[in-house]
Amino acid sequence: MTALNTSARIAVIGAGAMGAGIAQVAAQAGHPVLLLDNRPGAAAQAIEGIDRQLGKRVENGKLSAESRSATITRLQAVEAIEALADCELIIEAIVENLEVKRALFRQLEGICGEHCILASNTSSLSITSIAAQLEHPERLLGLHFFNPAPVMALMEIVSGLASNPVLAECLYDTAKAWGKKPVHTRSTPGFIVNRVARPFYAESLRMLQEGAADCPTLDALMREAGGFAMGAFELTDLIGHDVNYAVTCSVFDAYYQDTRFLPSLIQKELVDGGRLGRKSGQGFYSYAQGSERPQAAEISSDAKVEVCAVEGDLGIAQGLLARLHEQGVEIVQRDGQGLLRVGDAVLALSDGRMACQRAREDGLRNLILLDLAFDYANAKRIAISHAAGIDPLALEQGVALLQRAGLKVSLLSDSPALAVLRTVAMLANEAADALLQGVASAADIDLAMRAGVNYPQGPLAWADAIGLSHILQTLENLQASYGEERYRPSLLLRRRVAEGRNFHD
Structure with a gap:
């Protein structure tokens, strides 16, 4: 027909x-x-x-x-x-x-x-x-x-x-x-978009609740590092908190209170207080006449760095090296486990562990963790966290190196998987479960999230690009940190990693 x-x-x-x-x-x-x-x-x-x-x-x-x-x-x-x-x-x-x-x-x-x-x-x-x-x-x-x-x-x-x-x-x-x-x-509840999109809001709300960063900083990271059109707080203000919260509650109830879809007490309080976003004049941000949007927090350094060492392959963060090279930073290549060293600082892409845990387990002093970026070659901002007791000079050196690459640097508290990585990992995980359960094909899931909510890339294709083993490792470390079913990896994700296949293979 x-x-x-x-x-x-x-x-x-x-x-x-x-x-x-x-x-x-x-x-x-x-x-x-x-x-x-x-x-x-x-x-x-x-x-x-x-x-x-x-x-x-x-x-x-x-x-x-x-x-x-x-x-x-x-x-x-x-x-x-x-x-x-x-x-x-x-x-x-x-x-x-x-x-x-x-x-x-x-x-x-x-x-x-x-x-x-x-x-x-x-x-x-x-x-x-x-x-x-x-x-x-x-x-x-x-x-x-x-x-x-x-x-x-x-x-x-x-x-x-x-x-x-x-x-x-x-x-x-x-x-x-x-x-x-x-x-x-x-x-099935939420179909594709209203189901798969839940972690985009939920993870930012959780980081806010835990004091990892404020709303403008987390929103800026989603836009300027993650490549999303809007961050979770400005987007829910636009949608209306009554609408967004109701959808979350509906999906949560439809899946028999699965904690992956747990509604946020912060958003509930906004709804209870009538702070529904743009349509009421106040949500996470004020929309009163003359009000100004708060700026994202960032840190800077006056330290001078002219050389850094790369140990092994930085994987998806490799685009940073071209930026540093363009700015005249000398890059020394060594064998190793994917680390970037400058002065006394050690920089590494997050694998979902907290910086304090990874520093202790891997024996890395002055560790600075880098968040995920959609495109490291063109990102405008990056989130970092660091282990407790870091030498202040080492932190200055690490921030200065990222600044040399043209990045604004936002410091988060020591949160597992930082901001963009945990959000993308959870989006990919939910998409994987939708695929596993026959809700839609991989191609349709990715198309739905690009065309329906304007994601820079479909979550399954994005996970393929990052590497499914890295996504799995991130989720396992998130689950270990929180001790919650919320972060349990999808069976399909585990299967594809074991098979050495991607979602789109």
Whole structure:
């Protein structure tokens, strides 16, 4: 079965921001679209809003007046559900309530033809459960758009237990024809994105709770070292803490309180206090008029360093050497275990152990641990931690070397796996479990995280690039440090390391 023909009439039920956006996407793709809402006049108002938005794009030269006119002509507001009888695809975008959705689809079954595909835009409810009371549950699938629907490329095509695979392929092909980036996923809690993304928020929240660093520093590290578009605190302020916290609680409960998804008391307090982020004017940051964003903490050194020694292979951190060479630092190569020495300081990429533990176990005096960076050759900032009792001069020398490479340096408390490494390791671990459990393919998981939440790289491909053995070692050391199931490595990760294979092999 191929994509729906543009002559196929599509209906969207729910004229809120998401429903209106979905209707706009379908109309711009060439379909006649009916928009229905149970609030009198809401559908017509939504179409007027779409027209205004498209008008702004025309004014900015991003859309032709003809395209705007054609899109609006294809949109029609209707007031009765019976008007949807001859539609070939009906997408609901109403309240996230299981019984309300079930009742709507039962009603639609009695109105629509047998070849009409029924789709839910739910972001958290089970497609299997929604379809369970239908006479033909095979015709119901999830069609999960991301907000704002006209802008965000990702669409999750969600199959429940009874969903017809032929219809899933039809929706996949239709999404592609609409210019979207679709992925297939099974109907499990959170689907792909809302499940795999949980550690991105959870690890920053945990580091904040433990006093590893403050919000602006951790956010800056995610952006300037990790390559993410935003850090966890600025992103949750944008999403809204009521929304983000509710999703976390939903996934946590759906997985029977698995500690990997444990909600944060810090975020709960923000929700309880009405500090919901941008929309309330206060979250982790203030959005009051005239307020200024606090700056990330960083340390600097006036020490002069002109030579360093590299012992062995620095692995993914090798890009640092080219930066140092460009700045005229002499680099002496030696055999060894992947260490960088300058003066009395020893620098090493974190393996998940605390600096104090690694210094003692490996016999390394004046140890400075380096965090992960997405691209060491171009990163703007790096996090470090150091063992207790480090010689102040050695710390100065280590910081000075990183500054010579053009990096801003943020000092964290002695936390296992620092900031970016622990976050990426946990994202990869969750993605590995989703792959193991057949939620989606490796390619679709990575595409979903790039297109849905704008990650610089899919977590499975990122883990392949870092090295699965390093990711496994990091998680094992995190689990040993905390003594918690939260950091247990995925069985698939262990298996791939034992097999000497990557996730994408």
